Amino acid sequence: MKEYKINYNSFIGGWFIPEKICDDIIKFFKENKKFSVQGTGHNKPVNKKVKDSIDIVIGHNYFNPPFDEYRTHLQNCLMEYVKKYPDASICDYYNINVPYNIQHYKKNGGYKVWHCESNGKSTCSRNLVFMTYLNTVKNAGTEFKYQKLTTECKKGLTLIWPSSFTHTHRGVINKKHEKYIITGWYTYT
Numbered sequence: 001m002k003e004y005k006i007n008y009n010s011f012i013g014g015w016f017i018p019e020k021i022c023d024d025i026i027k028f029f030k031e032n033k034k035f036s037v038q039g040t041g042h043n044k045p046v047n048k049k050v051k052d053s054i055d056i057v058i059g060h061n062y063f064n065p066p067f068d069e070y071r072t073h074l075q076n077c078l079m080e081y082v083k084k085y086p087d088a089s090i091c092d093y094y095n096i097n098v099p100y101n102i103q104h105y106k107k108n109g110g111y112k113v114w115h116c117e118s119n120g121k122s123t124c125s126r127n128l129v130f131m132t133y134l135n136t137v138k139n140a141g142t143e144f145k146y147q148k149l150t151t152e153c154k155k156g157l158t159l160i161w162p163s164s165f166t167h168t169h170r171g172v173i174n175k176k177h178e179k180y181i182i183t184g185w186y187t188y189t
Helices: 019-031 067-084 086-090
Strands: 013-016 054-058 100-105 126-133 137-144 149-153 157-162 169-171 179-188
Touching (some): 019 067, 019 179
Antiparallel strands (some): 054 100, 137 169
């Protein structure tokens, strides 16, 4: 599995999954738009100045194609993350126990404000975040505030990082191109 080089001290890991899986997830999104909703941030009302996306929610127990293959490769990424950061294995058991999202960001869309993935009672069971870029877009990655790091939006790049405020981040907004990602959380059971 090809690794995306990120400073070890960032606690952000990155690996590439096969591009065909990304294409199949985008195809699934386009064929199932009737299930899409305007994206929200942390269960708050829609505010496009905060997050402007169209999302499809995928059940955590949904393993039909292409999500069966995606989850296999995602598990391989998690295993690489634990190899890189062995102390991630001393936590209580965690897994993908809640639904996750395919997100489509149109031109000028994105998660525009600084945020973290665990910021209160409703999100405190989140241990790690996963995110895969489903297409390549220049100048459209993810900016991590305290790590002083911006990752590239490269098709197949799958990132894993801690969910807390230490990894406050926001999307890099592209005014000319649309972006697709799939993202979710490893939560404690």
